[in-house]
Amino acid sequence: MISSEPVLVGVDGTVAALRATGWAAREAARRRVPLRLVLAEPGEQWVRDAAGIARSAAPQVRVEYAVHRGRARDVLAAASSGASLLVLGSRKRSGLRRIDVAMVAHARCPVVVVPASGDAVDHGPVVVGVSGSPVSADAVGFAFAAAAMREVPLAAVWAWQELAPFHGWGGPWPHDTADAVARQQRRRLHRELTGWREKYPHVEVAEFAVHANRPAAALLGAAGQAQLMVVGSHGRGSVAGLLLRSTSQALLAHARCPVAVVRVT
Numbered sequence: 001m002i003s004s005e006p007v008l009v010g011v012d013g014t015v016a017a018l019r020a021t022g023w024a025a026r027e028a029a030r031r032r033v034p035l036r037l038v039l040a041e042p043g044e045q046w047v048r049d050a051a052g053i054a055r056s057a058a059p060q061v062r063v064e065y066a067v068h069r070g071r072a073r074d075v076l077a078a079a080s081s082g083a084s085l086l087v088l089g090s091r092k093r094s095g096l097r098r099i100d101v102a103m104v105a106h107a108r109c110p111v112v113v114v115p116a117s118g119d120a121v122d123h124g125p126v127v128v129g130v131s132g133s134p135v136s137a138d139a140v141g142f143a144f145a146a147a148a149m150r151e152v153p154l155a156a157v158w159a160w161q162e163l164a165p166f167h168g169w170g171g172p173w174p175h176d177t178a179d180a181v182a183r184q185q186r187r188r189l190h191r192e193l194t195g196w197r198e199k200y201p202h203v204e205v206a207e208f209a210v211h212a213n214r215p216a217a218a219l220l221g222a223a224g225q226a227q228l229m230v231v232g233s234h235g236r237g238s239v240a241g242l243l244l245r246s247t248s249q250a251l252l253a254h255a256r257c258p259v260a261v262v263r264v265t
Contacts, residue, residue, distance in 0.1 A: 003084030003109075006034040006064065010076050010103070013046040016089030020114040021050045022057040023258060024087035026122060027112075029058035030149050031084065037065035038079045040072040077106040086111045090252070101249065105233075110142060110262045112228075113252050124225040124257075125153040125206075129215060129232070129247070130192050132158075139232035139262040140192065144200045146228055146260070153204040157222045158189035159215035185209040216250035223257060230260045 009024035011017050021037070028035040035058075037050050047065050054063050068075045080086045086107045104111045128143035130136050140156070147154040160181075186209040197205060212218035223229055233248045251259050 004033060005082055005084040006036045007085045008036045008038050008079055008083040009087040011037045011039050011046050011050045013043055016116045018049060018053050020087050020089030021053045023114045025054035025058040025061050028061045034062040034064050038076060039067045040070055040075040042067055073102045073106060076103050080107040080109045083109045085109060088113050090115050104261050110260055112258050112260045114258045115256060122227055124227040125155050126228045127155045127223050127226045128230040129219050130156050130158045130189055132192055135232035139230050140196055142262045143230040144196045144203055147203045148200045153206060155206045155222055156193055157219050158209045159212045159218035160185045161213050216247045219251060220254060226257050228258050228260060229255055233261050233263045
């Protein structure tokens with residue numbers, strides 16, 4: 001799951017971009033790959049500032065830079081085709097701008113969005129959302145690799161939704177039936193992780209099958225002191241808002257730790 005291609009970071013002179021650059025440099029060091037600063041317009045001071053942050057965060061990492069004129073979204077999307085990871089800084093303290101969503105949606109590699117404020121730290125567990133879908137499978141693989149590389153635990157969250165009314169009379173499910181469903185959901189989560197546990201036997205895994213109508217809320221609740229949250233999303237299309245659906249958008253908007261979006265294209 002870990003590519004040998006460089007880690008990219010979008011650079012535009014903002015504090016958010018510099019914060020993302022520091023995170024990206026440390027990630028490049030973990031992966032033992034170069035860090036590439038990508039600009040959509042020339043900015044010598046931007047490059048100097050970002051390179052200084054990168055060298056301070058990870059002195060051993062080779063820093064490259066590339067300038068490609070055009071819209072930031074298009075430049076970063078094109079550059080991402082030769083990258084292992086694209087790192088972006090979120091420019092809002094809460095919420096996420098439409099342009100940020102578009103960049104994440106059109107990238108050709110996994111994307112990490114580093115929040116403008118919050119707990120972008122290099123300790124704590126990795127958290128991943130699990131749903132049993134192909135989208136989720138790629139995210140789970142990315143998360144196991146990230147946890148193994150960091151030598152930290154992995155928290156796997158399976159959010160299952162409200163039970164339908166009991167049979168025909170519309171009342172709540174009997175207590176023993178609800179308990180049986182909860183046990184079934186825990187077993188499903190465990191099965192989803194079995195192959196990955198075997199591939200990464202040294203990763204400590206905590207499993208959380210959570211009854212929640214809003215998966216994003218369950219993931220945010222489990223994040224706690226996490227250093228990274230991982231979520232899957234669907235492939236590219238014409239409208240970014242449809243690509244990054246409600247769960248991904250909610251996490252990008254409200255998580256206090258960096259969020260990795262891993263898409264099936």
